[in-house]
Amino acid sequence: MANEYKQTMNLPKTGFPMRAGLSKSEPKRLKDWQGNKVYEQVLKKNEGHKKFVLHDGPPYANGPIHIGHAMNKISKDIINRYQAMQGYETPYVPGWDCHGQPIEHKVEEKLGTAKFNETPVAKIRELCNEFAVENIELQKAGFRRLGVLGDWDNPYLTLYHQHDAADIEVFKAMFDRGMIYRGHKPVHWCKHCHTALAEAEIEYSDETSPSIFVRFELTSKPAGLEGFDGPVDFIIWTTTPWTIPSDQAVSLKPGEKYVAVEHDGRAEIMLEKLAPSCCEQFGWEYTPVQIDGADYVVDAEVFYHLHYKQPVFDGIEGVALLADYVGTEDGTGIVHNSPGHGADDYYVCVKEGMDICMPVDDDGKFYVGDEFGCGGPFSGMDTDEANPHIIEFLRERGTLVMEKKITHSYPHCWRCKHPVLFRATDQWFVSMDKTGLREIAADQIKNHVKWYPAHAANRIGAMVEQRPDWCISRQRNWGVPIPSYTCADCGEKVMNDDTLDAVIKLFHEKGSDAWFTDEPASYLGDACVCPKCGGHHLKTDRDILDVWWDSGVSWKAVCEYRDELQYPADVYLEGSDQHRGWFQSSLLTSVGANDIAPYKAVVSQGFTLDGKGRKMSKSLGNVIDPNKVCDEMGADIIRLWVSSVDTSSDVSIDHEILARTSDAYRRFRNTYRFLLSELEGQFDPEHDRVAFDELMPLDKLMVARLTQVQAEVDDAYASYEFPRAYRALYDFVVTELSNVYLDALKDRLYCEKLGSLKRRSAQTVLAELLSMLLRDMQPILAYTTDEVMAYAPAGIVDNQKYAALLDWYKSPITFEEANEFEGILEASLELRSVVTKALEEARAAGTFTKSQQVKVKATVPAEMYELLCGDKAVDLAEFYIVSAVELTSGDELTATIEPADGECCDRCWNYRTDVATYGAHEHVCARCAAALGE
Ligand SMILES: [Zn+2]
Numbered sequence: 001m002a003n004e005y006k007q008t009m010n011l012p013k014t015g016f017p018m019r020a021g022l023s024k025s026e027p028k029r030l031k032d033w034q035g036n037k038v039y040e041q042v043l044k045k046n047e048g049h050k051k052f053v054l055h056d057g058p059p060y061a062n063g064p065i066h067i068g069h070a071m072n073k074i075s076k077d078i079i080n081r082y083q084a085m086q087g088y089e090t091p092y093v094p095g096w097d098c099h100g101q102p103i104e105h106k107v108e109e110k111l112g113t114a115k116f117n118e119t120p121v122a123k124i125r126e127l128c129n130e131f132a133v134e135n136i137e138l139q140k141a142g143f144r145r146l147g148v149l150g151d152w153d154n155p156y157l158t159l160y161h162q163h164d165a166a167d168i169e170v171f172k173a174m175f176d177r178g179m180i181y182r183g184h185k186p187v188h189w190c191k192h193c194h195t196a197l198a199e200a201e202i203e204y205s206d207e208t209s210p211s212i213f214v215r216f217e218l219t220s221k222p223a224g225l226e227g228f229d230g231p232v233d234f235i236i237w238t239t240t241p242w243t244i245p246s247d248q249a250v251s252l253k254p255g256e257k258y259v260a261v262e263h264d265g266r267a268e269i270m271l272e273k274l275a276p277s278c279c280e281q282f283g284w285e286y287t288p289v290q291i292d293g294a295d296y297v298v299d300a301e302v303f304y305h306l307h308y309k310q311p312v313f314d315g316i317e318g319v320a321l322l323a324d325y326v327g328t329e330d331g332t333g334i335v336h337n338s339p340g341h342g343a344d345d346y347y348v349c350v351k352e353g354m355d356i357c358m359p360v361d362d363d364g365k366f367y368v369g370d371e372f373g374c375g376g377p378f379s380g381m382d383t384d385e386a387n388p389h390i391i392e393f394l395r396e397r398g399t400l401v402m403e404k405k406i407t408h409s410y411p412h413c414w415r416c417k418h419p420v421l422f423r424a425t426d427q428w429f430v431s432m433d434k435t436g437l438r439e440i441a442a443d444q445i446k447n448h449v450k451w452y453p454a455h456a457a458n459r460i461g462a463m464v465e466q467r468p469d470w471c472i473s474r475q476r477n478w479g480v481p482i483p484s485y486t487c488a489d490c491g492e493k494v495m496n497d498d499t500l501d502a503v504i505k506l507f508h509e510k511g512s513d514a515w516f517t518d519e520p521a522s523y524l525g526d527a528c529v530c531p532k533c534g535g536h537h538l539k540t541d542r543d544i545l546d547v548w549w550d551s552g553v554s555w556k557a558v559c560e561y562r563d564e565l566q567y568p569a570d571v572y573l574e575g576s577d578q579h580r581g582w583f584q585s586s587l588l589t590s591v592g593a594n595d596i597a598p599y600k601a602v603v604s605q606g607f608t609l610d611g612k613g614r615k616m617s618k619s620l621g622n623v624i625d626p627n628k629v630c631d632e633m634g635a636d637i638i639r640l641w642v643s644s645v646d647t648s649s650d651v652s653i654d655h656e657i658l659a660r661t662s663d664a665y666r667r668f669r670n671t672y673r674f675l676l677s678e679l680e681g682q683f684d685p686e687h688d689r690v691a692f693d694e695l696m697p698l699d700k701l702m703v704a705r706l707t708q709v710q711a712e713v714d715d716a717y718a719s720y721e722f723p724r725a726y727r728a729l730y731d732f733v734v735t736e737l738s739n740v741y742l743d744a745l746k747d748r749l750y751c752e753k754l755g756s757l758k759r760r761s762a763q764t765v766l767a768e769l770l771s772m773l774l775r776d777m778q779p780i781l782a783y784t785t786d787e788v789m790a791y792a793p794a795g796i797v798d799n800q801k802y803a804a805l806l807d808w809y810k811s812p813i814t815f816e817e818a819n820e821f822e823g824i825l826e827a828s829l830e831l832r833s834v835v836t837k838a839l840e841e842a843r844a845a846g847t848f849t850k851s852q853q854v855k856v857k858a859t860v861p862a863e864m865y866e867l868l869c870g871d872k873a874v875d876l877a878e879f880y881i882v883s884a885v886e887l888t889s890g891d892e893l894t895a896t897i898e899p900a901d902g903e904c905c906d907r908c909w910n911y912r913t914d915v916a917t918y919g920a921h922e923h924v925c926a927r928c929a930a931a932l933g934e
């Protein structure tokens with residue numbers, strides 16, 4: 001009998017598969033998107049609307065994509081897909097950073113250094129170009145596979161002619177405003193990469209260095225020690241012994257007291273408060289020199305401008321200076337100055353009007369020669385190689401007091417990870433202050449750009465506040481040249497508006513390669529003249545621009561030059577390391593040329609770490625390869641992971657986290673499947689939809705609830721807080737839909753007559769849910785939502801085929817209207833939790849097996865009673881899936897379980913008092929009899 005009735009029920013059915021099989025289905029779907037130009041269709045849909053431009057920060061084109069890349073590109077895609085659904089025209093032009101040392105280094109490795117060094121620049125550049133383009137194709141395929149929509153066939157490359165020209169156009173704009181100058185300054189220098197490095201290219205990490213204490217013998221006696229018989233020494237300390245050959249001065253801390261300690265008949269000068277501990281380390285007795293019965297303790301100022309013997313070069317003297325940077329916690333309170341190799345040293349000595357000595361070449365080797373300014377005994381040695389030799393030299397001279405090893409934070413090259421040097425060399429700089437660049441940039445950061453998270457403004461603000469002038473020249477081959485010439489006749493540097501205009505024209509036509517191949521006379525025309533001597537023999541200089549300049553001017557080369565984009569862009573999104581890199585170089589070049597920031601908003605993201613919070617590395621075996629995850633689990637799993645983590649700080653990923661993400665994915669997928677199984681082929685919104693006012697009370701409640709969730713999701717996307725959208729949707733799907741509401745609806749969906757108001761009311765809500773979940777998840781589950789489209793009734797997918805083409809979800813009621821249901825929603829859920837607890841206890845006691853077998857008697861407080869019985873009252877028995885709920889008003893909130901009245905209907909298995917024989921239908925409830933058509 002029961003079996004017969006089963007056939008009369010409306011059981012769920014859909015072609016949407018339970019098993020996802022994403023790794024197989026996604027590549028086919030992607031091919032379809034490409035074949036049918038879905039990206040172009042999205043643009044077309046919103047053509048002529050207001051634009052929303054997310055300008056892509058170009059990844060470096062070396063090597064395959066990693067999980068950090070994946071997070072970056074997926075985040076951008078989420079934003080673009082969301083904004084496109086809002087109706088904005090969302091052109092997205094992906095880019096690649098193609099110039100720079102890492103690629104040149106790869107080419108050098110491939111050729112071998114000897115062959116590399118004899119290869120013409122033009123050939124090296126050709127090889128670098130090839131390498132970059134190969135890698136771009138590799139990365140492009142990876143990004144597309146992740147489901148990222150964009151103009152992949154027309155990306156921007158920083159090696160395009162137009163980009164080369166834009167480099168110089170921006171350079172010229174800033175040059176004309178007086179911001180660019182050539183100066184002699186200590187800059188970070190990587191001897192491994194043979195180039196100057198910007199502050200942004202420096203990383204600090206621990207390094208073990210030799211720390212030495214050395215005697216510098218004074219050539220005259222300081223005031224008060226005239227009567228002392230033996231020699232007088234400064235005891236200096238340094239952690240870079242190789243800078244001793246270029247020593248030019250020592251610095252003492254002004255305002256501090258210095259003591260002379262007597263040792264071996266010598267007077268050794270040290271900071272008074274450090275002297276006892278120093279003596280202990282040296283194995284000396286602490287015996288201050290006695291002058292007139294008192295310790296010789298004097299102000300640092302006493303030593304100012306006294307001279308001492310240069311520790312390596314005989315006949316040369318150094319000078320004692322005063323400097324605030326001298327530390328009083330470590331060492332002896334006296335530091336040696338090598339102004340060619342230290343920023344602090346440099347500024348102190350320049351202030352004194354001294355000439356700067358810098359004896360180290362581009363490779364980090366001492367110049368060969370016996371005189372001061374060369375390596376002397378260490379000629380030709382590498383600086384690291386020289387360290388032990390210099391220590392040994394000092395030991396033999398008897399001036400080494402002590403040597404030990406210390407571990408300290410030391411600057412390293414961002415690219416090759418080797419420790420860097422300071423070298424004072426001739427370089428090109430952008431002045432931060434001469435024309436107010438720093439001030440305007442700081443104002444833009446603070447008052448004109450929105451930062452996500454908000455505290456990022458302080459981070460980049462502080463960096464711009466403190467940064468030194470920007471050193472923009474590099475001594476490499478693979479980049480855009482700094483367009484300066486040297487007069488072959490008189491040595492004058494030549495650069496002016498005429499030469500710059502000619503170079504811009506040249507680069508537009510032939511790209512920057514022409515700099516290395518074409519004779520200046522061939523393109524400079526009348527501009528090929530030295531303003532100093534009138535000669536016409538100009539030679540191209542060899543410095544290239546910092547690669548950060550290249551990517552930094554993309555606001556010009558891309559946003560301004562490409563018609564579909566706009567400048568300033570709406571948003572830039574990159575990793576937080578770009579506060580020192582691209583965010584900053586873009587800001588400085590844009591403010592430098594136009595006084596405005598190139599972006600209206602900036603989203604910064606943390607790094608991707610493994611599940612234990614460690615960096616990923618091959619040696620740790622904790623690398624998550626996005627290509628592999630796509631092949632094994634599907635891109636939608638990575639996308640869902642990206643949406644679920646708080647990218648405003650560092651995020652974690654490992655196989656366990658991906659497995660959890662995969663579970664979450666299944667919850668979403670099952671929900672889609674449930675919704676489709678009640679709608680596919682059975683619900684035509686145009687004919688079957690029930691107006692909000694006609695909906696069953698429980699269904700109204702659900703629409704109110706989804707309207708609230710929708711508002712939260714909308715707000716989260718708009719403020720780039722994807723995990724808030726994810727969390728709202730996940731909780732809604734799992735704790736509200738799956739566990740509560742969808743279960744409660746099954747009775748109506750399965751048992752009510754097809755086409756009846758009660759059933760259509762339920763389906764109407766399911767249609768709203770599907771419509772909402774499709775759109776809200778489309779930015780994240782790009783592939784899966786697209787798969788759902790094929791099974792969803794045409795009326796709820798805007799008659800579109802592709803999910804990317806949907807417009808944003810709009811609830812049938814407003815947020816304010818939804819909030820009117822807050823009271824009944826809370827009351828019915830609060831009572832539900834009490835009922836659920838009572839049911840669990842009764843079930844555990846064996847009172848019943850199915851909740852339909854019982855009725856609930858509940859006492860609820862008066863206020864709640866009014867809500868539950870008021871004008872928005874819902875059918876609580878249906879909601880809680882019991883046979884009946886009897887409410888009384890009382891003081892407390894309690895629920896008791898009793899056996900249901902009546903008998904079990906053979907068809908719907910509900911206990912009803914009206915179960916009887918209706919015509920041909922035996923032992924069914926009146927509702928079922930009606931559904932059966934009697
Ligand atoms: Zn390096």
Ligand SMILES: [Zn+2]
Nearest residue numbers: 487490530533
């Ligand atoms: Zn000249």
Ligand SMILES: [Zn+2]
Nearest residue numbers: 905908925928
């Ligand atoms: Zn029934």
